[in-house]
Amino acid sequence: MVITSSSDSSIKLQSGELSLSFAPKNSEGSSRSKSNILIKTSAKFDLPEGAADFCVYGPGEYEVKEIEIEGYEPFSYVVRMEEMRIGYLSSDALIDNLMGSEILITEGNPEFAKTIRQIEPMLVIVKEGDAKALAKELGVELESTDKVSLKKKDLNNYPILKVFALS
Numbered sequence: 583m584v585i586t587s588s589s590d591s592s593i594k595l596q597s598g599e600l601s602l603s604f605a606p607k608n609s610e611g612s613s614r615s616k617s618n619i620l621i622k623t624s625a626k627f628d629l630p631e632g633a634a635d636f637c638v639y640g641p642g643e644y645e646v647k648e649i650e651i652e653g654y655e656p657f658s659y660v661v662r663m664e665e666m667r668i669g670y671l672s673s674d675a676l677i678d679n680l681m682g683s684e685i686l687i688t689e690g691n692p693e694f695a696k697t698i699r700q701i702e703p704m705l706v707i708v709k710e711g712d713a714k715a716l717a718k719e720l721g722v723e724l725e726s727t728d729k730v731s732l733k734k735k736d737l738n739n740y741p742i743l744k745v746f747a748l749s
Contacts, residue, residue, distance in 0.1 A: 583664050585685075585730040587748035591710045593687055597664050600647055604659075604670055604687065604709070605629060619646050623657050623672060654679045665734045669701065677701060684737050690747070695719035704740045705730070713747035720745060 584596045591606040594617060603617040605624075620634035629637045636646045638659070644651040650662040659670040660680060669683030677697050680686070686703035688694055690711030698706060698720060707730065708716060717724035726747045 583666065583732060585687075585707055585732075585748070586728065587709060593707065593709050593748070595661070595663060595668065597648075600649070602649060602661065602663065603634070605633075619649060619651070621651070621653075621659055621661075621670070623670070625657070652679065666737070669703065671697065671701070690714070690716045692716050692719040698743075704737050704743065705732075706743065706745045708745065708747045713745065717745040 586594050586596070588594065593604045595602045601617040602619040602621065604621050616634060618635045619638065620629055621638040622629050622640060629639070638644055638651055638653055640657065641653045641655055644653070652660045654676050657672040658676055658680060660683060661668040661670070666685060667683050668685045668687065669680040671680060671686055671688040671694065677700055680701050683701055683703050685705045685707065686698060686701055687707045687709055688698070690708040690713035692712065692715045695716060714724055720743060722743050722745055724745050724747055726749055728749055730746050
């Protein structure tokens with residue numbers, strides 16, 4: 583799996599020919615390329631027509647091709663892809679649903695540090711905001727990169743929490 587960010591702050595998970603994107607909070611000026619699956623992450627906008635083969639608009643259980651998605655209020659998600667559990671944290675609400683996420687995608691908000699510690703992911707992907715302050719609050723170093731490439735077996739190489747800021 584390859585995890586990247588685009589200039590509009592959307593996060594894309596790519597597995598072979600299959601792609602899933604977490605839409606940014608603001609769709610104006612969006613530069614994202616079309617994904618197979620697009621997940622809505624805010625009530626502030628509607629997903630553009632034809633933006634993806636399949637769109638997730640909120641709470642519910644979805645299965646598209648080989649990807650399982652669980653949506654929770656308010657716009658938090660769990661995605662199962664390539665035998666990995668990926669959480670998308672939009673707020674402190676309903677963190678019980680995100681427990682067991684090996685990878686957590688969130689904003690660089692130092693106030694989320696306590697929540698992240700409770701979820702106990704191996705990797706945190708910061709999509710926007712103050713990634714440096716979040717890493718400092720978590721007591722770990724921040725690694726800035728344009729993409730994160732990994733497989734399930736790679737997660738064992740992270741004995742402690744690792745925070746990545748996608749640029």
